Amino acid sequence: MATSLTVVLPGDEILQDALPTPTGKKKTLTLGPGLRHIPPNTIATTIAGALATDNRKNAAWIEFNSGRYIPTTGDLVIATVQGSAGESFNCLLSPNTPPAALPHLAFEGATRKTRPQFPPNTLVYARIVSAGKDSAPELTCVEPSTGKGDGLGQVKGGMGFKISLGMARRMLAGSKGGITLPEMLGQKVGFEITVGRNGILHVDGGSVKATLAIGRALQEIDEQALGEKAQKKLAEGVLKSL
Template sequence: METTIVLPGDDIPKSALPTGTGKKKTLTLGPGLRHTPPDTVTATIAGALVTDNKKNAASVESNTGRYLPFTGDLVIATVNGSAAENFNCLLTPNTPAATLPHLAFESATKKTRPQLPPNSLVYCRVASAGKDLPSELTCVDPSTGKAEGLGLLKGGMVFNVSLGMARRMLAARGGITLLQTIGAKIGFEVTVGRNGLVHVDGGNVKTTLAIGQAIQEVDNAALGDEAQKKLAATTLKYC
């Protein structure tokens, strides 16, 4: 992925947009971009222009703005309730509820569909997102029909981070120095949602809290690699 800073009203040059290296040839515009025929693409918010050549997609992300669902995003959803065929889920306090079909889980049937009480945390992928309809979520990979790591998140704690930090942690080459350094010493699990939520499970409350707060410090203080290594050493003392 490549990143460029844009302002509202900026016309995006063709050279800054993905050319599509995968099977998808049609350019997909996500939140923060508007298409004006025949071929003008304009930024509608200030932030980072994020492009993905493999998906042939582009969007604008702002750390200060609210999360806008985009098809394909990995998100951490909070179950708010259940209807006849769907779970009603919240992605952020400021966005409309999304729907998660009862059958959108690996091997789920009408008889074996999961029972998720309110406030359950679920790792999902945005299956569809639009202006006029609620976003739809899924916990299966459409290409395999398998969960592929999606589903109910058990134990651990959830921490808020900026949208930019979430994107950084989900980047293709993944990870941040802090987690790589800590991970060389102890085991833990981190699940990142593009909606600015990070789920951490360190096996116990003390470790989970220490790692989660360290991630937030990297985000809030914009720590570089060397500072992250020092923070990792300090964090390990509390794990």
């Protein structure tokens, strides 16, 4: 990931030499969030942020960490069940947005006779199968190719924490995101964390004390942009308190 900090404002044209130079097989340029194509061949930005490019994938996008979550196909999210209507659950991805549909049969091993029953305000970990500007998002809790759950489904126990969208992206990006705290803690205590791309982090530490300590620590990393050394110090503090 090439990251030179090019700050862009909405309406800025991205010049040809700032766009990625394809090194892989893929020849068509992929535009990510924050960029739009104005025919015939102008690439303009729509939001303020930093331009990021990937030469191997021949992709360009704008890095930003503010605003509301916008559903995108393929994203893993923690949705709140609001109620059940007909063949599907109505789920909320963020407050005051149109509900997303989660079909009753989109669970591992669910049939017409054994469909899951969720009371309102249940949290489910789901993948977005379709999200367009012209339709409400649709969710699923099974991998379409295998029919297995693969960790998707109801999130039990523990507690949900709010984190920024950028933090959620970093946590899902693995080692590139630079979040080392969970691994450091994992060597000493057992816990489970679930990260939704819509800015919700679910922590189950077994006890209330552990859940809160881990959740708060991760929120602190988000707010104060802690680096690896600071995270190590924080992890030691958390372990001491448990």
